[in-house]
Amino acid sequence: MSLSYAILGLLSYEDMTGYDIKSSFDNSIQCIWPAHLSQIYRDLGSLEDKEWVHSRIEPQETRPDRKVYSISELGKREFLKWLNKMPKNFSSVVRDEMALRTFFGSKLEKEELILHLKMLINEKKETLLFLDETAEKIKNTPYESEKMYWLFSLRKGYKIAEAELSWAEECINELQKTS
Amino acid sequence: MSLSYAILGLLSYEDMTGYDIKSSFDNSIQCIWPAHLSQIYRDLGSLEDKEWVHSRIEPQETRPDRKVYSISELGKREFLKWLNKMPKNFSSVVRDEMALRTFFGSKLEKEELILHLKMLINEKKETLLFLDETAEKIKNTPYESEKMYWLFSLRKGYKIAEAELSWAEECINELQKTS
DNA sequence: GAATTCATGTAACTTGTTACATGATTTA
DNA sequence: TAAATCATGTAACAAGTTACATGAATTC
Numbered sequence: 001m002s003l004s005y006a007i008l009g010l011l012s013y014e015d016m017t018g019y020d021i022k023s024s025f026d027n028s029i030q031c032i033w034p035a036h037l038s039q040i041y042r043d044l045g046s047l048e049d050k051e052w053v054h055s056r057i058e059p060q061e062t063r064p065d066r067k068v069y070s071i072s073e074l075g076k077r078e079f080l081k082w083l084n085k086m087p088k089n090f091s092s093v094v095r096d097e098m099a100l101r102t103f104f105g106s107k108l109e110k111e112e113l114i115l116h117l118k119m120l121i122n123e124k125k126e127t128l129l130f131l132d133e134t135a136e137k138i139k140n141t142p143y144e145s146e147k148m149y150w151l152f153s154l155r156k157g158y159k160i161a162e163a164e165l166s167w168a169e170e171c172i173n174e175l176q177k178t179s
Numbered sequence: 180m181s182l183s184y185a186i187l188g189l190l191s192y193e194d195m196t197g198y199d200i201k202s203s204f205d206n207s208i209q210c211i212w213p214a215h216l217s218q219i220y221r222d223l224g225s226l227e228d229k230e231w232v233h234s235r236i237e238p239q240e241t242r243p244d245r246k247v248y249s250i251s252e253l254g255k256r257e258f259l260k261w262l263n264k265m266p267k268n269f270s271s272v273v274r275d276e277m278a279l280r281t282f283f284g285s286k287l288e289k290e291e292l293i294l295h296l297k298m299l300i301n302e303k304k305e306t307l308l309f310l311d312e313t314a315e316k317i318k319n320t321p322y323e324s325e326k327m328y329w330l331f332s333l334r335k336g337y338k339i340a341e342a343e344l345s346w347a348e349e350c351i352n353e354l355q356k357t358s
Numbered sequence: 359g360a361a362t363t364c365a366t367g368t369a370a371c372t373t374g375t376t377a378c379a380t381g382a383t384t385t386a
Numbered sequence: 387t388a389a390a391t392c393a394t395g396t397a398a399c400a401a402g403t404t405a406c407a408t409g410a411a412t413t414c
């Protein structure tokens with residue numbers, strides 16, 4: 001359900017196509033709520049069935065026609081209802097394949113596990129760079145009153161990435177101590 | 180798929196019922212890979228279809244009969260194959276409702292958001308206590324060669340919980356500065 | 359010449375969630 | 387006496403993933 005509300009929320013800033021919404025995800029909430037394009041199109045369909053959003057076709061010459069969605073009054077009300085009610089889950093849901101593999105690390109060559117952890121570290125360093133760039137973009141947004149909140153959620157992604165990185169470093173250190 | 184491998188991995192330590200496996204999850208990998216009982220039963224079914232595990236019924240008098248699963252030789256090989264291959268996702272997948280709500284925080288009363296964040300902090304403090312207790316249990320396990328790895332994955336959950344907690348505190352501080 | 363971007367989706371499949379159903383025993 | 391624990395699942399639904407299909411324009 002949260003994904004639909006995320007889409008509604010983004011549409012409350014401006015009208016967008018499914019493709020635009022996907023880009024917005026990738027440039028802001030991806031790190032805390034990733035979504036596939038196919039999922040977004042599907043949800044837009046059901047949001048339109050419920051009349052929480054409307055769409056119009058904007059023909060283009062050189063590109064495929066744009067199907068532009070806008071949030072309805074009903075949609076705005078439902079969004080605010082969701083935002084104001086006390087959430088069931090304060091906690092994030094994490095599914096962490098590397099931590100799971102590490103759990104079974106005694107069945108793996110130490111060197112192999114260390115290699116995997118080093119690759120994790122590289123990936124996370126890139127993530128941190130990407131999040132820095134994203135933060136810079138947000139700092140230049142014309143949505144002045146939103147800026148702080150957008151940076152808050154980005155910061156959450158940042159902190160999680162940092163935690164993952166330092167975790168991997170600590171694991172490598174301990175593994176090398178005992179080898 | 181990872182869930183099936185997690186189940187296989189746990190069964191490689193000892194034979195268990197679905198219910199036992201659920202308890203193992205809750206006492207170890209829950210914070211990095213949560214699972215519902217119904218999911219575990221379903222996966223055990225398909226693992227048995229593939230003959231990666233076998234089961235036997237152990238009748239009980241006062242309790243319902245136990246259906247005890249054990250990993251097969253084939254299952255062990257498939258598990259090790261999974262563990263040894265380079266993972267596609269080094270990164271954890273996070274879906275974080277509170278961070279998403281915070282993204283749209285400009286549409287909420289500041290006091291309301293602060294209240295939600297404070298509840299998150301309370302919940303996370305409890306999580307940290309629970310993880311401390313879990314770590315103590317793991318330190319007493321007779322599985323000596325596994326201990327370090329089990330503590331590694333627990334530590335990952337711990338670090339993420341800490342990150343979430345300090346994030347919420349920082350957000351509250353900034354919100355109170357600007358109000 | 360190859361890869362990326364823009365732009366639409368659909369279909370099939372896999373996972374995750376919630377509710378239902380049963381029922382004795384033990385602990386608070 | 388109410389709630390938790392042990393122990394089995396099934397069914398229905400919601401959400402997430404991957405593959406397929408199309409195709410021009412632009413950038414490397």
